[in-house]
Each structure stands twice: as C-alpha cells, then as structure tokens.
Amino acid sequence: MKTEYEALLAEITEYARNHEKKERFAHSVRTAETCAALCRRFGEDADKGYLAGIAHDMCKECDDMELVSLAVKDGLPVSPIERTHLSLLHGRAAATLLKEQFNLNDAAVIEAVQHHTFGMAGMCNLAKILFIADKIEPGREHVTEKYLKKTEKMALNELAMFVVSENISYLQERGKKVAPATQEFLESLKVENR
Ligand SMILES: [Fe+2]
Numbered sequence: 001m002k003t004e005y006e007a008l009l010a011e012i013t014e015y016a017r018n019h020e021k022k023e024r025f026a027h028s029v030r031t032a033e034t035c036a037a038l039c040r041r042f043g044e045d046a047d048k049g050y051l052a053g054i055a056h057d058m059c060k061e062c063d064d065m066e067l068v069s070l071a072v073k074d075g076l077p078v079s080p081i082e083r084t085h086l087s088l089l090h091g092r093a094a095a096t097l098l099k100e101q102f103n104l105n106d107a108a109v110i111e112a113v114q115h116h117t118f119g120m121a122g123m124c125n126l127a128k129i130l131f132i133a134d135k136i137e138p139g140r141e142h143v144t145e146k147y148l149k150k151t152e153k154m155a156l157n158e159l160a161m162f163v164v165s166e167n168i169s170y171l172q173e174r175g176k177k178v179a180p181a182t183q184e185f186l187e188s189l190k191v192e193n194r
C-alpha cells in the first residue's frame with residue numbers, strides 16, 4: 001500500500017505532468033531530483049525536497065486571471081515586477097494550489113514553492129535549496145561538470161550566495177530588473193554567513 005507521502009507525490013506529479021509542457025515537466029523532474037540530492041547533502045528531508053521540486057512550476061502555464069486569483073490568496077501584495085510580468089506569480093499560485101487542492105500543510109515546502117522565483121530574506125533551508133536546485137539542475141546550459149565540481153564543496157549559504165549572485169548578474173546582463181526580494185535574499189545570506 002502507498003504511504004500518504006507516496007500518494008500525495010503521485011497526485012502532484014500527475015497534475016504537473018498534465019499542466020506543463022513536456023520540456024517544462026522534464027525540468028521539474030530534474031529540479032526535484034537535484035533538490036532531493038541537495039537535501040541529502042545538507043541534512044534536510046529529501047522527500048520534501050523532491051515534492052517541492054516537482055510542484056514548483058506547476059502553475060507556470062496558468063492563464064493570467066487564474067494566476068492572480070490563486071497567488072493573492074497568500075495575502076501578500078502584488079509587487080511592481082509581478083504586476084508587469086504576471087507569470088512571475090507562478091510560485092505563489094502553486095503554493096496556494098498545494099494548500100487548497102492538495103491539502104498540504106508543510107510550511108517549509110509551501111515557503112519553498114511560494115518564493116522560488118525571487119527568493120526572500122530569511123528563507124528556511126528547504127526554500128534556499130529549491131531556489132538553488134531550480135538554477136543548477138543538469139538541464140541548465142551553464143551547469144557543466146566543471147561548474148558542479150566548483151560547487152560541490154560549498155556549504156549551503158555559500159552555494160546559495162553563489163547561485164543568487166549569478167542569477168542577479170544574468171538578469172543585469174540582459175537589462176532585466178532584479179526584484180528587491182532577490183537583492184534582500186542575497187543580503188540576508190551575507191548576514192547569516194558572518
Ligand atoms: Fe519557476
């Protein structure tokens with residue numbers, strides 16, 4: 001018989017498979033696997049990591065109306081960047097779905113999925129790990145063997161700082177706005193690392 005976790009994971013995986021394009025679902029599976037492996041490396045719950053990874057982009061293909069109505073249920077304001085790019089609400093929307101449709105009440109998984117797009121100051125370890133996994137899953141072009149070698153010995157906050165800094169440079173090089181939440185995430189990691 002399936003455990004409660006296995007049943008929930010199967011349900012969420014099916015939802016993600018049915019609501020994501022093929023390539024995106026493949027990214028979700030790689031993110032889930034990377035997230036679980038990082039959880040094992042940093043002493044967090046790998047099952048929770050896998051679940052957060054498989055769920056994180058499940059609302060990325062929702063229409064705008066649905067995105068907004070799901071996202072704002074977390075009670076947070078819609079930021080200027082989110083307002084101009086509604087798709088950036090997909091993490092918050094997915095967190096609502098996890099709570100309302102899948103009856104998940106694990107605070108760490110919810111926080112990880114909710115804030116995986118921008119990050120946030122003071123996030124829990126699982127949320128830091130999902131943020132990292134989303135950016136360093138092996139399907140990402142910059143993730144070479146050399147890159148993985150460089151990151152394999154880093155402590156969690158060090159790795160998070162490395163990945164967030166790269167993310168900020170990537171956005172800046174392309175003339176894109178960096179969300180204040182992402183800057184605050186980086187600053188909070190620096191403080192935690194002192
Ligand atoms: Fe995402």
Ligand SMILES: [Fe+2]
Binds near residue numbers: 056
């Ligand atoms: Fe993603």
